[in-house]
Amino acid sequence: MRQSKRSASPSRHVLTQWIPLLLLTIGLILYITSPTLQSAILSLVFPHETQFTHARKTILQMTGAHITLTIAATLLSSVFGIFIGILVTRKAGREFQQLVLKLNAFIQTFPPSAVIILAFPVLGFGWKPALLALFLYSLFPVLGNTVIGFNSVSPAAIDAAKGMGMTWFQQLHIAELPQALPMIITGIRHSYILNLGTAAIAAVIGGEGLGTIIISGLTLRNSALVLSGTIVISMLAFIGEQLFQLLSWKQTNHDGSTHIHD
Amino acid sequence: MHLPPHPILSETSIFLQAERISVQYGETRALKDVSLQIPTNRVTVLIGPSGCGKSTTLRCINALVKLSSGVITYGDESIQNMNETELRRAMGYAIQSVGLMPHLSVEENVDLVPRLLGWERSGRAERVKRLLNLVRLNPEVYRNKYPHELSGGEAQRVGVARALGADPPVLLMDEPFGAVDPLTREQLQDEFIHIQRQLKKTVIFVTHDIDEAIRLADYLVIMREGEVVQADTPANILASPKDEFVERFLGPDRSLKRLSLFTADHCCIQKVPSGLEEPTKSVLPEDSTSCYWQVDAMGHPIKGFMWVNGRLVSRVVNSASHTVQTYSSLRECMATILSLGLPAAAVVDDEGRLFGEVRFETIQTISIS
Numbered sequence: 001m002r003q004s005k006r007s008a009s010p011s012r013h014v015l016t017q018w019i020p021l022l023l024l025t026i027g028l029i030l031y032i033t034s035p036t037l038q039s040a041i042l043s044l045v046f047p048h049e050t051q052f053t054h055a056r057k058t059i060l061q062m063t064g065a066h067i068t069l070t071i072a073a074t075l076l077s078s079v080f081g082i083f084i085g086i087l088v089t090r091k092a093g094r095e096f097q098q099l100v101l102k103l104n105a106f107i108q109t110f111p112p113s114a115v116i117i118l119a120f121p122v123l124g125f126g127w128k129p130a131l132l133a134l135f136l137y138s139l140f141p142v143l144g145n146t147v148i149g150f151n152s153v154s155p156a157a158i159d160a161a162k163g164m165g166m167t168w169f170q171q172l173h174i175a176e177l178p179q180a181l182p183m184i185i186t187g188i189r190h191s192y193i194l195n196l197g198t199a200a201i202a203a204v205i206g207g208e209g210l211g212t213i214i215i216s217g218l219t220l221r222n223s224a225l226v227l228s229g230t231i232v233i234s235m236l237a238f239i240g241e242q243l244f245q246l247l248s249w250k251q252t253n254h255d256g257s258t259h260i261h262d
Numbered sequence: 263m264h265l266p267p268h269p270i271l272s273e274t275s276i277f278l279q280a281e282r283i284s285v286q287y288g289e290t291r292a293l294k295d296v297s298l299q300i301p302t303n304r305v306t307v308l309i310g311p312s313g314c315g316k317s318t319t320l321r322c323i324n325a326l327v328k329l330s331s332g333v334i335t336y337g338d339e340s341i342q343n344m345n346e347t348e349l350r351r352a353m354g355y356a357i358q359s360v361g362l363m364p365h366l367s368v369e370e371n372v373d374l375v376p377r378l379l380g381w382e383r384s385g386r387a388e389r390v391k392r393l394l395n396l397v398r399l400n401p402e403v404y405r406n407k408y409p410h411e412l413s414g415g416e417a418q419r420v421g422v423a424r425a426l427g428a429d430p431p432v433l434l435m436d437e438p439f440g441a442v443d444p445l446t447r448e449q450l451q452d453e454f455i456h457i458q459r460q461l462k463k464t465v466i467f468v469t470h471d472i473d474e475a476i477r478l479a480d481y482l483v484i485m486r487e488g489e490v491v492q493a494d495t496p497a498n499i500l501a502s503p504k505d506e507f508v509e510r511f512l513g514p515d516r517s518l519k520r521l522s523l524f525t526a527d528h529c530c531i532q533k534v535p536s537g538l539e540e541p542t543k544s545v546l547p548e549d550s551t552s553c554y555w556q557v558d559a560m561g562h563p564i565k566g567f568m569w570v571n572g573r574l575v576s577r578v579v580n581s582a583s584h585t586v587q588t589y590s591s592l593r594e595c596m597a598t599i600l601s602l603g604l605p606a607a608a609v610v611d612d613e614g615r616l617f618g619e620v621r622f623e624t625i626q627t628i629s630i631s
Contacts, residue, residue, distance in 0.1 A: 160361030162326060163434075164375050164424070165350030174374075178365040 021242045028235045032059045042224040049224040054213045063232055066209030069127060069202065070195040070236075073134035077142050077195075078188050080135075085146025085184075086172070097147060108140040112198045116205055130202030137198055138191035145187025149180030182248050189244040196237050200229070277302040277432065277464045278323065283332030285318055285488075292318045294488040295332070300481075305458060305465040307475040310485035311511075316468045319485070320434050323466065324350045351379055354425030354463075358437040360417045362409040368394070368420050369405045375427040393423040396457060415446035422454070432464040439474070451477055472512060476500070476519055484508055497523050517629045521592040524628060530588065530609050532618040541567050541574075548572065553606045553619055555579075561615035563608040577602050585610045588617060592628065595620045 031037055038059060039052040053059070088097040112133050119129035153176045161175040203211025210229040217225030278300040285293040293315045300306050308316040321327040323334060325346045334341045341349060354375075362371045372390045394401040397419040409417060418438060425433055439450045451474060458465065469475050475482055476496045483493040492504040500520035503509040512519065534555060535545055541554040548569050556565040563579045579585065584602045586595050586609055598607040605622040 154359075154361065154364070156357065156359035156361035157363055158361075159326075159357060159359075160355065160421075160424075161363075163324060163350060163355035163357070163361075164427075165347045165352075165378060167347055170378065175363055179363075 017242065017246055021239060021246075024235060024239055024242075028232065028239065031235075032063045032232060035059070038228060042228060045227065046224040049222060051220075051222060052224050052228065054216060054225065057208070057212060059210075059213070059228065059232065062208060062210045062212055062229070063236075065127075065207070066196075066199050066211075066233070067236065069130060069134065069199045069207060069209055070192065073131055073138055073195045073199070074188065074192045076131070076135045077138040077191050081139050081142025081187065081191070082146050082184060085143050085150065089147055089150035101144065101147060104140050104143050107136050110137075112137045113201050113204065116202060120205055125206040127202075127207055129205055130199070130207035133202070134195050134198055138194045141190035141194065142184070142187040145183045145190075146180065149183030149187075150176060152183070153179045185244060185248045189241065189248075192240050192244070193237055196233060196240065200233060274301045274304060276300065278334065278336050280319070280322070280334045281332055283319075283322060283334060284330045285315075285322065285327055286330040292327075292488055293322070296485075296488070296490055298483060298490060298493065300464065300466060302464050303462045304480035305467055305478050306481045306483060307467045307469060307479035308483045308485060309469055309472065309475045309511075310491075312470065313487070314485040315488040316470075316483075316485050317436055318488075320436055320466060320468050324353050324355060324434055326350075351375060351428065352430050352432070354427070354430040354433040356418075356421045356425040356433065356435045356438040358440040360409075360421040360441075362412075362417060362420060362424070364409050366408075367405065368399075368407050368409070368412070371409070371420060372423045372427055374424060375430075379428055381428070389427075390423075393426055394420075396426070396460075397423045398453060399423070414442045415450060418442060418450060419453075422457075426461075430463075432466070435465065435467045437469055438467075440469070440471075447474070454478065473519070476522065484511060518593055518596070521596060521625065521629060524592045525588070526586050526590045526592065526595055526607075526609050526620050527588040528592070529624045529628060530618040530620055531624075534616075534619045536563075536616055540565070540576075546574075553604055555608055555616055555619070557616050561613075563610065563616045566602065566604045566606075566608065568604055568606075575604065577604050579608060581610070581614055584608070585614070586620065587612075592620070592625050596622075596625055599625075 031041070035053050035058065042049070042052045054062070084100060087093040088100050115133035115136055116129055119132050123129040123132060157175055157179070158171070161171045166174060199207065199209045200211035200214055202209055203215050210233055212229075213225050214229040217223065217227075217229065276299045280296060280298040282295045282297055283293055284291060284295055296315070296319060298319070308319055310316050318327055322329055323341070325341060325344075329342065336344070336349075362368075363374070366374075369387070369390050372393055373386050376386050376389065390405070391401040394404060399416065399419055404412075404416070404420075409420075412420065418441070422435075422438060425435070439447045439454075442450065455478065467475075467478060469478075479496050481493070482496045482499055484491045484499065486507055492499055492508050497520065499508065500512060500516050500523070503512055503516070509516070535541070535550075535552060536555040536557055537545065538557060538559070540556055546552075546554045546567060546569070550569060552568075554567040555563045556567070558564050562581055563585060565576055565578055567574055567576045569575075577584075579602070584598060584607070586598050586607050588609060588611065590609075595607045599605065599620075599622050606619040608619055609617045611617045
């Protein structure tokens with residue numbers, strides 16, 4: 001009974017999830033590749049504006065830079081966040097857990113613009129200080145969620161895992177990681193959304209993302225330019241969110257086969 | 263402390279031996295110089311009030327708890343010198359909270375230890391099927407379920423199946439039936455006895471339930487405050503508790519509990535007066551002290567007669583509640599005697615035909631012996 005229910009729902013679920021995602025992605029690609037389309041849409045909202053594109057860069061270039069910076073920072077904070085999270089949930093590292101979480105929260109209280117400006121004298125102009133700021137800023141959700149995820153693994157499962165003779169590593173990847181994974185994925189998702197927004201600020205110190213068009217829109221008092229950059233960022237956020245949801249749906253619905261790593 | 267050899271230990275070899283083991287947690291001594299011998303292919307039950315060190319003792323055996331002093335020898339080797347991982351894989355482990363992996367199906371959970379041991383994949387599915395059948399779960403129904411879809415009793419069964427996964431010679435069970443309702447618990451105990459008769463594992467079983475302990479134990483170890491108070495067969499302990507603590511722990515009805523260790527065939531009198539008719543004075547004289555059982559054409563007892571104080575007392579026998587089987591415990595015989603109102607209970611065979619009787623006076627003799 002349950003079997004048939006389970007096998008029927010994924011296909012429907014996947015269909016309803018993938019179709020809007022696909023349509024949005026096509027829409028986004030059309031928008032960023034065609035300046036004509038950009039002008040057409042923006043002139044509907046702001047009929048009195050005359051300039052709808054950035055003077056030096058195309059939306060495509062800026063989107064490319066924005067995505068690269070966001071994904072790089074998210075990957076970096078995921079790798080470090082999960083690694084540190086695992087370390088402080090092991091027996092040997094447990095005493096550092098509170099310290100690390102507090103330090104992490106402390107970094108989070110710095111406004112990203114402050115981090116960017118403070119990093120500027122050391123790392124100079126361009127993508128490097130931007131990446132550092134994004135990484136530090138987005139470490140918190142991944143690290144925090146990794147710790148919560150591992151702390152919430154049932155003690156009985158750990159006791160059973162030890163008692164049946166799992167090695168340290170087997171205990172981690174067979175018993176604990178799969179149970180913590182949905183929480184970790186949520187953390188990575190937050191980190192991605194956070195980075196997507198913060199990457200816009202990086203334009204202040206020469207990051208080349210969509211912040212460039214937004215900032216020039218603000219200085220020129222041209223709302224069409226601001227809207228153009230914002231449209232792309234929000235679509236990227238929506239698409240990313242959907243992708244993560246599909247990923248975590250697979251994890252939490254016990255799709256048995258995804259967990260076997262012999 | 264030197265343990266004198268017990269009858270149960272002299273009839274079978276010693277599987278595992280703990281010599282003066284102690285465990286210290288900070289200031290508290292969880293175990294104080296405990297010496298213990300575990301007989302091969304028998305069920306050893308560790309029992310005592312909470313905090314007596316029974317679980318700690320169990321966890322020392324598979325090295326989940328480190329000894330502060332003393333040795334545990336397994337064969338000729340001290341377990342301290344053995345590889346922990348290999349040691350644990352050779353010992354089935356079932357716990358009260360079960361600890362199934364929530365993200366793995368029933369099949370994958372049962373298959374965990376064979377997978378860790380790197381067994382050939384081909385035989386494993388078949389093995390899981392056999393194990394699920396053994397714990398009375400239909401493999402077709404349960405194989406692909408996840409732990410959150412199981413009831414408490416079903417989860418405990420899967421836990422036992424998982425402990426048996428790699429066919430270990432020894433099973434460590436820490437209150438494995440502790441978290442289920444009394445009815446399910448009794449059912450699980452029955453099945454455990456049934457499985458143990460087939461597999462004949464060396465079992466070390468921890469519980470705080472004295473009735474469970476008496477039902478399951480071949481060898482009973484009573485502990486208190488980190489020490490072994492008494493270790494013997496349940497019958498011997500019930501007959502002669504060592505001190506007041508053991509006596510209190512066994513409860514005021516220990517003589518009744520003792521009766522549950524014996525079965526009716528143990529003291530059944532087979533030649534009893536019986537017939538198709540009601541008794542005449544020639545078959546059941548007035549000075550006779552035995553019962554007369556009237557049977558029907560099939561041989562089923564229908565009525566019991568006896569002379570009490572010069573009066574012939576008769577009782578209608580209702581086959582369901584007024585007869586006992588040859589394998590019924592003397593405790594059940596006692597209950598039957600009381601409900602029938604005659605000083606004996608009719609014992610019937612598998613077809614329900616009169617086989618003999620168990621008398622009140624015999625039970626009395628056994629309970630005080």
